[in-house]
Amino acid sequence: MKIFYSLLCFYTLIFNSFSQSKANALFENGVSEQLAHFRKKQISDLQYTLSFEIPNQKAENINSNLTVNLSLSDLSQPLIFDFKEKTSNIKTIEANGKKLSIVHENGHIVIPVSALILGKNTVSISFIAGNLSLNRNDDFLYTLLVPDRASTLFPCFDQPDLKATYKLSLSVPKDWSVLAGSDVVKKLEKEDFTVYTFGESDKMSTYLFSFVAGKFKSAIQKPGLEMTMLYRENSPEKFRVSADTIFNLHQQSLDFLEKYTNYKFPFQKLDFASIPVFQYGGMEHVGAIQYRESTLFLDNSATDSEKLNRAKLIAHETSHMWFGDLVTMKWFDDVWMKEVFANFMADKIMNPIFPKVNHNLQFFTAHYPSAYAEDRSLGTHPIKQHLANLKNAGSLYGAIIYNKAPIMMRQLEASMGKEAFQKGIQKYIQKYANDNADWNNLVELLDAETPLDMKKWSDVWVNKSGRAIFTDKIEYDSKNRIKSFEIQQQAEDKSENIWPQVFQIGLVYAKDVKVLSVNINDQNTVVKEAEGLEKPLAVIYNYNGFGYGVFPLDGNNLNYIASLKDEMSRASSYSNLYENTLIGNVSPEKAFDCFLKGIETEQNELVLRIVSGSLNTIYWRLLTEKQQNKFQKQLEGVLNERLQANLSANIKKTLFGLFSSIAYSNSAKASLYKVWNREISIPNLKLNEDDYTNMAMNLAIFKHPKADEILEKTRTSFTNPDKQKRFEFLLPSLSKDESVRNAFMESLKDDSNREKESWVSVGLANIHHPLRQESAQKYIRFSLDLVDEIQRTGDIFFPKDWLDNTVGKYSSKFAFDEVQRFLKENPNFSPILKRKLFQATDLLYKAQNIKKETE
Numbered sequence: 001m002k003i004f005y006s007l008l009c010f011y012t013l014i015f016n017s018f019s020q021s022k023a024n025a026l027f028e029n030g031v032s033e034q035l036a037h038f039r040k041k042q043i044s045d046l047q048y049t050l051s052f053e054i055p056n057q058k059a060e061n062i063n064s065n066l067t068v069n070l071s072l073s074d075l076s077q078p079l080i081f082d083f084k085e086k087t088s089n090i091k092t093i094e095a096n097g098k099k100l101s102i103v104h105e106n107g108h109i110v111i112p113v114s115a116l117i118l119g120k121n122t123v124s125i126s127f128i129a130g131n132l133s134l135n136r137n138d139d140f141l142y143t144l145l146v147p148d149r150a151s152t153l154f155p156c157f158d159q160p161d162l163k164a165t166y167k168l169s170l171s172v173p174k175d176w177s178v179l180a181g182s183d184v185v186k187k188l189e190k191e192d193f194t195v196y197t198f199g200e201s202d203k204m205s206t207y208l209f210s211f212v213a214g215k216f217k218s219a220i221q222k223p224g225l226e227m228t229m230l231y232r233e234n235s236p237e238k239f240r241v242s243a244d245t246i247f248n249l250h251q252q253s254l255d256f257l258e259k260y261t262n263y264k265f266p267f268q269k270l271d272f273a274s275i276p277v278f279q280y281g282g283m284e285h286v287g288a289i290q291y292r293e294s295t296l297f298l299d300n301s302a303t304d305s306e307k308l309n310r311a312k313l314i315a316h317e318t319s320h321m322w323f324g325d326l327v328t329m330k331w332f333d334d335v336w337m338k339e340v341f342a343n344f345m346a347d348k349i350m351n352p353i354f355p356k357v358n359h360n361l362q363f364f365t366a367h368y369p370s371a372y373a374e375d376r377s378l379g380t381h382p383i384k385q386h387l388a389n390l391k392n393a394g395s396l397y398g399a400i401i402y403n404k405a406p407i408m409m410r411q412l413e414a415s416m417g418k419e420a421f422q423k424g425i426q427k428y429i430q431k432y433a434n435d436n437a438d439w440n441n442l443v444e445l446l447d448a449e450t451p452l453d454m455k456k457w458s459d460v461w462v463n464k465s466g467r468a469i470f471t472d473k474i475e476y477d478s479k480n481r482i483k484s485f486e487i488q489q490q491a492e493d494k495s496e497n498i499w500p501q502v503f504q505i506g507l508v509y510a511k512d513v514k515v516l517s518v519n520i521n522d523q524n525t526v527v528k529e530a531e532g533l534e535k536p537l538a539v540i541y542n543y544n545g546f547g548y549g550v551f552p553l554d555g556n557n558l559n560y561i562a563s564l565k566d567e568m569s570r571a572s573s574y575s576n577l578y579e580n581t582l583i584g585n586v587s588p589e590k591a592f593d594c595f596l597k598g599i600e601t602e603q604n605e606l607v608l609r610i611v612s613g614s615l616n617t618i619y620w621r622l623l624t625e626k627q628q629n630k631f632q633k634q635l636e637g638v639l640n641e642r643l644q645a646n647l648s649a650n651i652k653k654t655l656f657g658l659f660s661s662i663a664y665s666n667s668a669k670a671s672l673y674k675v676w677n678r679e680i681s682i683p684n685l686k687l688n689e690d691d692y693t694n695m696a697m698n699l700a701i702f703k704h705p706k707a708d709e710i711l712e713k714t715r716t717s718f719t720n721p722d723k724q725k726r727f728e729f730l731l732p733s734l735s736k737d738e739s740v741r742n743a744f745m746e747s748l749k750d751d752s753n754r755e756k757e758s759w760v761s762v763g764l765a766n767i768h769h770p771l772r773q774e775s776a777q778k779y780i781r782f783s784l785d786l787v788d789e790i791q792r793t794g795d796i797f798f799p800k801d802w803l804d805n806t807v808g809k810y811s812s813k814f815a816f817d818e819v820q821r822f823l824k825e826n827p828n829f830s831p832i833l834k835r836k837l838f839q840a841t842d843l844l845y846k847a848q849n850i851k852k853e854t855e
Contacts, residue, residue: 029106030391031082031148036159036331038077043157045071045120046164047200050154052129053171054213056192058136062129066154069122079111079123082151082158084130090155091126109155125155132793135277135755140176140214140232142275142290144283147332147393147796150206159390160205161330161436168198172213179230179273180211181287202267202286203434205328210285212273219243223251225265230273231293234720238297246296249311249353253318256349260422261429266326270318276722277756279795281313284320284342291317292758293722294690301686303650305605308362311353315346327429330436332393336383337439340405343367347406358606361568363410364545365606368575369613371403371548372467376492376582378845379838380465383408384439394796395832398839400465407548408461411501412446414546415457420449457500466493468501468549469583476535485530489523492550498523503547506540506569507533508560513569515543540564545572550579555586558594562601571607574598578614581622582846588622592631599658600638605650612658619662620770621811621843622850636668643682652685660695664702664771673704689718693727700734701769707736726759733763738775741767745779749786751793757801764805773810780807780818787833799833803840811847819844 025034049067072079083090084107093100095115103110111123133149135142143153151158168180171193178184178196181204186197201209216230219239227247233239250272254265272289274296282291295310323345324338347363354362374380383405385396413421424446432441439462447454468489475483491497500521507514507530514536516529538560541551545568553576561573574595581591595618598611619628619635639659643652663672674680675687676695696714700707711734718724732744745767747753754760764783768776783806791799807815819841823829838845 026077026080027106027108027110028389030389031159032389033331033387035080036161036390038074039080039157039159040161042072042074042077042079043070043162044073045069046157046162047167048154048156048164048209049167051169051171052211053193054141054173054176056173058138058141062131062134064127064129064154066125066127067122068124068156069120071120072116072118075113075116075118078113079116079121081109081111081123081125081155082107083109083127083155084132084152085127089128089130091128092124093126094124096121096123107151127155129153137214137277140212140216140275142212142214142273142278143210144279144290144795145209146207146283147335147396148207148390150209156206158206160207160328160332163203163205163328163434163436165203166198166201166209168201168211169195170198170211170213171195175215176213177216177218177230178211178213179216179228179271179288181209181285182268199268204286204325208284208286208325208328210283210288210290212275212288212290216273219247221247223247225251225254225270227251227269228271230271231297232276232722233274233293233297235297235299238299241299242297245310246314249314250318252353253315253346253349254321256315256352257319257322257345260345260348260425261322262426263322263326263429263433265321266433267321270321272317276720277726277758279757280797282317284317284324286321286325289317299688301649301653301688301691303605303653304357305609305650305654308350308354308357312346312350312366315349316342319345319349322429326434327432328436330438331387332390332396333385333387334438335393335396336401336405337437337442339401340383340409343402343406344409358567358604360545361571361604361606363406364568364571364575365610367403367406368545368548369578369610370399371407372575372579373842374399374839375404375465375467376579377839377842379835379840379842380493381835382465383462392832394791395799395836397796398800398836404548411461411546411548412457414502415452415500416446416450421446424449460497460499464495464497466491466495466497468492468497468499470541470547470549470551472539472541472552474539480535482530482533482535485527487518487520487525487527489520489525489549499548501547503541503545504543505530506543506564506566507536508538508540508564509534509536513540513543513564513566520547540569540573542572542576543569545569550583551576553577553580553585555580555590558586558590559597561594562597567604567607570598570602570604571610574607574610574614578610578618581618582843582850584849588618588850589627592618592623596631596635596638599635599642599655603647603651605648605654608651608654612654616658616661617843622847624851632662632665635662636665640671643685647684649684649686652682656682656685656687660698663698669699669702669704672702673699673706673710676710689723692717693723697730697734697766700736701766701771703736707734726756729756729759730763730766733766741772741776742779745776745782751789754790754794754798757794757798761798761801761805764802765809768806768809770809773812773815777810777812777814777818780810780815781822783807784819784822784837787837788830791830791833800836800840803837807837807844808840811844811851813848815841816844816848 025032047069051065053063087104090102095111098115100115130152132152133145148158150156170178174192174194180198181201182199184196185199188195216232219229258264267287269287274291274293276293278292281295295313319342323341329337351359383400427445428442443454443458469492471488473486477483489498502519505516505518564570577591580586595611595615602608602611642655696710699710715727732740735741790802
C-alpha cells in the first residue's frame with residue numbers, strides 16, 4: 001500500500017509538471033529515445049559500485065547491493081533508473097543518505113527531484129539480482145547483457161552513451177573461479193565462500209559489463225600482454241593442441257589493430273572465458289571476452305576452415321576492443337557499425353596469420369551467402385534501421401549487419417583507396433576514444449579523405465534495403481567480335497535504387513580468360529573495354545567476387561564453371577548459380593547437375609563448402625520427393641567414390657558431412673553405421689567425438705534399426721559432463737516414438753526449458769527434419785504462436801533461430817498455408833517479428849514458385 005500511494009502521489013506530480021505525451025515517452029517500457037536523450041544531458045561522471053552474493057544453489061536468490069555516484073545538471077525531471085524485474089526484488093532505496101519509498105513502474109525506478117541536488121549525488125539500492133541474463137547453471141554462471149539486458153540484472157541507466165566505471169564485488173562458493181572487467185585486488189574467505197573485490201574498471205557501456213563465476217580451470221600466458229583464460233574443456237588433447245594458439249591469436253589480433261588504428265590497446269587487460277553453453281560465438285565484454293567453448297578448442301581432426309573460423313572469431317572479438325568498446329555507438333540503431341568493423345578488421349587480420357589462404361575467397365564465402373539469404377527475402381531491411389525504443393534493439397541483429405555491412409565497407413574501401421580509408425578510420429578512433437559516435441560522425445571524417453560523394457554513396461548502401469539484379473545486352477558484329485556490351489541494373493524490389501560498385505567480368509576463351517574491370521555508377525553501364533574483343537565461350541560476372549547482386553547466367557551453358565582455373569571465380573559462379581536458381585532463372589535439376597559435377601571435381605575446401613551447401617539445400621528444399629528419389633542414389637554413389645579417392649583431409653571432411661546428411665537409404669545407412677561403429681575407416685578422414693555424435697543423431701533420424709542402441713552407446717561414451725548433459729537434453733527430439741517427440745515440443749512452452757538456446761535450436765532441427773515433417777508439421781502453428789514470448793525471454797539471436805529451425809525447415813504447401821493463416825489471424829503481429837518470419841521462410845516462399853509438384 002505504501003508503494004501504491006507513493007506511485008499515485010508521484011505521477012500526480014509529474015503529470016502536473018510537464019505534458020502527458022512527454023511523460024508517457026519517458027516512462028514507457030524500455031528506454032525510449034526521448035528518455036535516452038534527456039538522461040544523456042542530465043547525467044555525467046557515472047560510477048557503479050556493485051556487490052553480488054552468489055549462493056551454492058542456482059535456485060536461491062542472489063542478494064545484491066548497488067551504489068551509484070553521478071553528477072546531475074538538470075532537475076526539471078526525476079532521475080529514472082532502469083530495472084526490468086519484479087518490484088518485490090527491490091528491498092531499499094536511498095538517495096544522498098535519505099531513505100525513499102519505492103517507486104517502480106514499467107521497468108523503471110524513479111528517484112524524485114526532491115531527493116536530488118544539482119552536482120554530485122549518491123543513490124544506493126539493495127535488491128535481488130534478476131536471473132534473466134545471469135545464465136545460471138549448477139556450477140557456473142555468466143552474464144550476457146547485450147543489448148538492453150543490464151537492467152534485467154541490476155538497476156542502471158541502460159543506454160550505450162552513458163558510459164561508466166564499475167567497482168565490483170563477488171561472493172562465490174569457495175571452489176569457484178571468477179573473471180570480470182578488471183583485476184582482483186582483494187580476496188577474503190568467509191566460511192564456505194570467497195569474496196573477490198575487483199579494482200575500478202575502465203569506462204564502458206552497460207551492455208559491456210560482465211562477470212563469469214563457477215568451476216572453471218585457469219590458464220595464464222604472456223604472448224605479449226599477459227592474459228588469463230577460464231575454461232571447462234576436459235580433453236587433454238584439445239587443450240594441448242589449442243591453448244597456445246588461442247593465446248597467440250589474441251596477441252596477433254591485438255598487434256595488428258594497434259598498428260592499423262595507430263592506437264594502443266585501450267583497456268587494463270584482455271582476458272577471456274570459454275563457456276560450453278554460450279549462446280553466441282563470442283561476446284566482446286571489456287577485459288573479459290566470452291566464447292563458445294566448442295569453437296575455441298579444436299583437436300587434430302579440425303579442418304583448415306574450422307581453424308580459420310576460430311581465428312576469425314578471436315580477431316572479431318578483439319577488434320571490438322577498439323570498435324564498439326573504445327568507440328561505442330550513440331544509440332543501438334548504429335549497432336551495425338561495431339559489427340561491420342569487427343568483421344572487416346577480422347578479415348584483414350587473417351591475411352598475415354593464414355598466408356596460404358585466398359582471403360578474397362574466404363571473405364566471399366564468409367559473407368555473401370548469409371547476406372543474400374536475408375537480403376533476397378521479404379524480410380530484408382537497410383543496414384541502418386530506425387530504433388524508437390531500446391527494448392527492440394535485439395531485433396536489429398542478423399546477417400544484414402554481420403555480413404552485408406562488411407561487403408559494403410569493402411566496396412567503400414575499394415572506392416576510396418586503402419590508404420585514405422585507413423587514415424579516416426584512425427581519425428575516427430582518435431577523436432571518439434572513450435566516447436560515442438554515429439555513422440554520420442564517421443562519414444564526415446571519411447568524406448574529408450575522398451572525392452567520393454559519401455552522402456550519396458551511403459544513402460543507398462546503408463539506408464536502403466535489397467540488392468541489384470543485373471542483366472546484360474551484348475551485340476556482336478559480322479566477324480563475331482563484340483560490337484557493344486551494356487550492363488543494366490534493376491533493384492530486386494523494383495525500386496529506383498542503384499548500388500554503385502566495382503567488380504570484374506571474365507571473358508572465357510579456349511586458352512585464357514580476359515578479365516575486365518567495371519565501375520557501376522548508373523542504371524546502365526557501357527563496358528567500352530570489351531568492344532572489339534572476340535566472342536567468348538562464356539561470360540563470368542563478378543569474377544573477383546567484389547560485386548553484390550544477382551548476375552546474368554546462361555542456364556544452358558553451365559559446364560564451364562567446374563573447369564574455371566581461378567578458385568574465386570568458381571566460388572562466385574557457383575554462388576550466382578544458386579541465386580539464379582532461387583529467383584527462377586535456372587531449374588533445380590540443372591543446378592543440381594552442375595553442383596554434383598562440382599562435388600566430383602572441386603579441390604578447394606572453401607569452394608567445396610559453397611557447392612556442398614547449395615546442393616544440400618536444393619536437394620532437401622527445392623526438389624520434389626520424386627526428384628529426390630531419382631537423384632539420391634546418384635549423389636550417394638558420387639560421394640562414396642570421392643570418399644575413397646586420394647583427397648586432402650579437409651576435402652574428405654566436407655564430403656563426409658554431405659554424405660552423412662543424405663545417408664537415409666538402406667545402403668547409405670548401413671555404410672554410415674559402420675563408420676560410426678568404427679567397423680570401417682575412410683582413408684584420410686579425421687573424425688572427432690562431435691562427428692560421431694552427429695552421426696548417431698542422423699542415424700536415429702534416418703530410422704536405423706539399431707537407433708536406440710546407437711543413442712544409448714553415444715550417451716554413455718562422453719567424458720565431458722557438459723557434452724553429456726547436452727546430448728541427454730536432445731535425446732527426446734531424436735526418439736523414434738512420436739509421442740516422446742511431441743512431449744519435447746510441448747515442454748518448450750516453459751521458458752525454463754528454453755534456457756540452453758543453442759541446445760533447443762538443435763532439438764528443433766531434429767524434430768522438423770525433412771524426413772519427419774509429416775508428423776511434426778502440426779507444431780508449425782504452435783511454434784508461430786510462441787515466437788512473441790521467445791522474443792521477450794530469449795537472447796538476441798533466438799527468435800530467428802527458433803523460426804529457422806521450425807517453420808523455416810519446410811518447403812511444403814501445408815507449411816506455406818499455415819504461415820498465411822497465422823498472418824491473417826494476427827494482423828497486429830509485431831512488424832519486427834514478421835520481418836524475422838519472412839527471413840526464415842524465404843526458401844518456403846521460393847519453393848512454392850519453383851516446385852513443379854506439391855507435396
